Amino acid sequence: MSEVLLEAKAVAKHFGGVKALQDVSLTIRRGEVYGLIGPNGAGKTTFFNCLTGLYKNEFGEFLFDGHRLEADAPHKVATLGIARTFQNIRLFGNMTTIENVMVGRHVRTHAGVFGAIFRDRKTVAEEQGIRRRALELLHYVGIADRADDLAKNLSYGDQRRLEIARALATEPKLLCLDEPAAGMNGTETEGLRELIVGIRKDGVTILLIEHDVKLVMGLCDRVAVLDYGEMIAEDVPTVVQKNPRVIEAYLGGSVA
């Protein structure tokens, strides 16, 4: 098993004349927490969308765990072991909390139409297994007591936790978190930090987009910085923090 889990090679994405991503190359190693930061509009979420097959990147490619990712095939990306959460929460609001997680199990289970109609023993057992595992995951992220509430009725922080539980249900090798701490208060962010540390300990590699600098610097092993679609730095947090181009990108103007 190679040490590299994900390799992005010269990925580029254009929207009309706007170059949202240019020539972005990076490698993520197994077991690390990799941070992706940059000012608003730098292309972080676009990178996620290309990686997870929601967008089709014009140039470049992603190699994940020995497979070349096909653009435009999100359900295959999920099967290979990439899961994500969204900056603007996207739960199935009219389904219950536990059902949301159960949908996440879809990718790892097999019963199809035949089973759904004829209810053979294997299908029934599998569906019970799905429910059990979903409940475990809700315990894991700490919202098991809300299992039967509609997802849209959860608090903001709990919705973020539910998104993570749903992503974990796909048994990802790589978990991509898009600004998980956005809108959270100090206590909630601390809880989130502990959750991410726990997930990593369980062997999941994490790609983290985040604005909360304290969270990023505390959690990540390595950080890449995007600015106007270009990667301007990649290193351990303490080095990146001192990089003049990074400071310029964040604060604007030249560094005195």
Add this chain to the structure above:
Amino acid sequence: MDIFLQQLINGLTLGAVYALVALGYTMVYGIIGLINFAHGEVVMIGTMVAFTIITALASAGGVPTPIIFGAGLLAAVMCCMGLGWGLERVAYRPLRHAPRLAPLITAIGMSILLQNLAMIVWGRNYINFPQMIDKVSYEVGGAIFTNVQVAIVLTAGVTMIGLLYLIFKTKLGAAMRATSQNPHVAALMGVNINRVISLAFIIGSALGAIAGLMVGSYYEIAHYQMGFMLGLKAFTAAVLGGIGNMAGAMVGGLLLGVIEALGAGYIGDLTGGFLGSHYQDIFAFMVLIIVLMFRPSGLFGERTGERA
């Protein structure tokens, strides 16, 4: 009073059929936001296929009636499933990312195409259903109903309970509901969107085939244009219940059937004999207009602008 009870029973029978057809509209709309105007024609083809098989077996002689019916139903369901799948594959999937008007117009085109194909295959004339069921009539409180009506209502009920179970209790149903709420996210969870969409068409068409056989054996007649009006009314039922909502389609269908039957029963009295019961069609469309004016999201509808 006996008119009321009588029309209520007739309305429920009709409504059960509308409900099954309306489910086909609503399942497809709920998942891809398309109004499949060719769905009425799918029902018509279901009726035609069932008739053909039943007539052939009945004239062969010696085959017991339940087997004849079972074979007719099975053939109709299989044909319609294939037809629904094919429609989506050939006509709608290539237009998945086109402006919304394009698939809508294609749907109308497919409706015309299927009508004409049916005309070529089965001819322009009314086709009579072979007389083979012994009709038994029952009387309750002055109202008369037949065993055919009982069978229609029971079959529709069992079918709908099965469907609700499928949608709300199985993994497949969860995938369908998830896709209807947010297809992109559902795909990221490993749900194969194309498969779910195909399934919505296939299941909806199977329900349509069952409804087709019901209509056929109730009115004992079939015609290549029968799907048009039936489709429009079932669409009205779906809108009445809140299009995209399963329970809405069921309630909307039953309600529309009852409104129509009661309207037909009383229209003569209400207009002093000026309009007769053959004006029953106006009630369905009055309902459609009223719903669109005062509650466009329908009785159960609440989902608007939720699509990401």
